[in-house]
Amino acid sequence: xxxxxxxxxxxxxxxxxxxxxxxxxxxxxxxxxxxxxxxxxxxxxxxxxxxxxxxxxxxxxxxxxxxxxxxxxxxxxxxxxxxxxxxxxxxxxxxxxxxxxxxxxxxxxxxxxxxxxxxxxxxxxxxxxxxxxxxxxxxxxxxxxxxxxxxxxxxxxxxxxxxxxxxxxxxxxxxxxxxxxx
Amino acid sequence: xxxxxxxxxxxxxxxxxxxxxxxxxxxxxxxxxxxxxxxxxxxxxxxxxxxxxxxxxxxxxxxxxxxxxxxxxxxxxxxxxxxxxxxxxxxxxxxxxxxxxxxxxxxxxxxxxxxxxxxxxxxxxxxxxxxxxxxxxxxxxxxxxxxxxxxxxxxxxxxxxxxxxxxxxxxxxxxxxxxxxxxxxxxxxxxxxxxxxxxxxxxxxxxxxxxxxxxxxxxxxxxxxxxxxxxxxxxxxxxxxxxx
Numbered sequence: 141x142x143x144x145x146x147x148x149x150x151x152x153x154x155x156x157x158x159x160x161x162x163x164x165x166x167x168x169x170x171x172x173x174x175x176x177x178x179x180x181x182x183x184x185x186x187x188x189x190x191x192x193x194x195x196x197x198x199x200x201x202x203x204x205x206x207x208x209x210x211x212x213x214x215x216x217x218x219x220x221x222x223x224x225x226x227x228x229x230x231x232x233x234x235x236x237x238x239x240x241x242x243x244x245x246x247x248x249x250x251x252x253x254x255x256x257x258x259x260x261x262x263x264x265x266x267x268x269x270x271x272x273x274x275x276x277x278x279x280x281x282x283x284x285x286x287x288x289x290x291x292x293x294x295x296x297x298x299x300x301x302x303x304x305x306x307x308x309x310x311x312x313x314x315x316x317x318x319x320x321x322x
Numbered sequence: 323x324x325x326x327x328x329x330x331x332x333x334x335x336x337x338x339x340x341x342x343x344x345x346x347x348x349x350x351x352x353x354x355x356x357x358x359x360x361x362x363x364x365x366x367x368x369x370x371x372x373x374x375x376x377x378x379x380x381x382x383x384x385x386x387x388x389x390x391x392x393x394x395x396x397x398x399x400x401x402x403x404x405x406x407x408x409x410x411x412x413x414x415x416x417x418x419x420x421x422x423x424x425x426x427x428x429x430x431x432x433x434x435x436x437x438x439x440x441x442x443x444x445x446x447x448x449x450x451x452x453x454x455x456x457x458x459x460x461x462x463x464x465x466x467x468x469x470x471x472x473x474x475x476x477x478x479x480x481x482x483x484x485x486x487x488x489x490x491x492x493x494x495x496x497x498x499x500x501x502x503x504x505x506x507x508x509x510x511x512x513x514x515x516x517x518x519x520x521x522x523x524x525x526x527x528x529x530x531x532x533x534x535x536x537x538x539x540x541x542x543x544x545x546x547x548x549x550x551x552x553x554x555x556x557x558x559x560x561x562x563x564x565x566x
Contacts, residue, residue: 151343158339166337175337176345183346256332278326279333 150187157203163280164204167290168211172271173264181210262312266305273301394557399514399527431463446499446542448484452562454555457486457493495559496547504543522564535560
C-alpha cells in the first residue's frame with residue numbers, strides 16, 4: 141500500500157473508532173489530563189500496524205486491545221494490579237442521597253455564566269471517577285443507568301457524584317465571579 | 323446554549339478529535355526517521371558485541387592457561403626449615419649414591435644399570451609439561467633407594483626422578499614419582515592446606531626460593547621440587563601435570 145493509501149486507511153479507522161477508544165481510555169486512565177497522550181499513542185500504534193500490512197480484523201475490538209496495552213504501558217504494570225476501589229475515598233466523603241430524583245435538573249445547578257477553562261481546571265482536581273462520570277454524562281451522553289453499568293457502580297453513586305460535584309462547582313464559580321468582579 | 327451543551331463543548335475542546343489527529347500525524351511523519359537512526363545504531367552496537375564476544379572466545383581457546391587459572395585454588399604453605407638434611411660426609415664417601423637422609427640414597431639411574439628401573443621410569447607420562455623455556459631436560463634420571471650398594475632390588479626402590487635445569491644449574495625442576503611408596507619427604511613435612519588445580523588436590527610448600535608440590539596422580543605419588551622457579555611458572559607446570 142502506498143503512503144497515501146495508508147493515510148486514507150488510517151483516517152477511516154480513526155473516524156470510526158475514535159469515540160469508543162476515547163471512552164475506553166477515559167474510563168481506564170488515572171487522570172483526564174493523560175487521555176490525549178494515551179489516545180495518540182494508541183493511534184500511532186494503529187498506523188504502524190497499517191504500514192506493516194497488518195490485517196486488522198474486528199477493528200474496534202483490536203484497537204481497544206491496543207488501548208488497553210497502552211494504558212498499562214503508560215502507567216506501568218503495577219497499575220493493572222492496583223485495586224481501584226470505586227468507592228475508595230468517595231465512600232466516606234459522599235453521602236448517599238437516595239432521595240435525589242431522576243428528574244432533578246442537574247444542569248440548573250451549574251452557574252449560568254460558565255467559564256469553561258475554570259470548569260476544566262476544577263474537574264481536574266476531582267477524583268478520577270468523578271471525571272469519568274462527567275465525561276460519560278456530558279460527552280458520551282450516557283444516562284445515569286448506563287454510566288453505572290459502564291463503571292460498575294451504583295446509580296445512586298453516579299447521581300451523588302454528579303449532584304455533589306455540580307453543587308461544589310457552582311460555589312466555586314460564584315467565588316470566581318466575585319473575585320473577578322472585585 | 324444550555325449548560326449541558328457547554329459541558330459537552332468543554333470535553334470536545336479538551337479531548338479534541340481533530341487536534342489529536344494532527345498531533346498523531348505530526349508524530350508519525352517525524353518518528354520513522356528517529357527509528358531508522360536508532361535502529362541503525364542498535365544494529366552497529368549488536369554487531370560490535372558479537373565481534374567482541376567472538377574475539378574473546380578465540381583468545382580464551384588459544385590461551386587455555388588463562389582460563390584454567392580460574393580453576394585454581396591456591397594455598398602456599400610456608401615451611402620454616404629446610405627439607406634437606408645434611409648428609410654425613412663420611413657416609414657419602416663410602417657410597418656411590420648420594421645420601422639424602424638416613425636410609426635413603428639418590429643415584430643416577432643409568433649408573434645403576436637397572437634395566438627394569440629404566441623401563442619403569444616412564445610409568446608417568448611427562449610429555450607436554452609446561453617447563454620454563456630456559457630449562458631443559460637434564461637427561462639424567464635418578465632413583466631413590468634404601469640401599470646404597472649396587473645390589474638393589476625393586477623392593478628397595480623408593481621413587482624415580484626426572485630433572486630439568488638451566489645452563490647455570492641455578493634454576494631447576496625435579497619431578498619425583500613413586501607407585502607404591504609415600505613421597506620420601508612426606509614424614510618431614512606437616513600436612514598443610516590443600517590447593518586445587520584442574521580439580522586435582524595437591525599440597526604446595528615453600529621454603530625460601532624453593533617449592534615442593536605433592537599430589538596423587540594416576541595412582542602414583544608425585545612430588546615436584548623446584549629451585550628459583552617463580553610461583554606462576556610453578557602453577558603453569560602443575561597445570562600441565564594435572565591436565566586430563
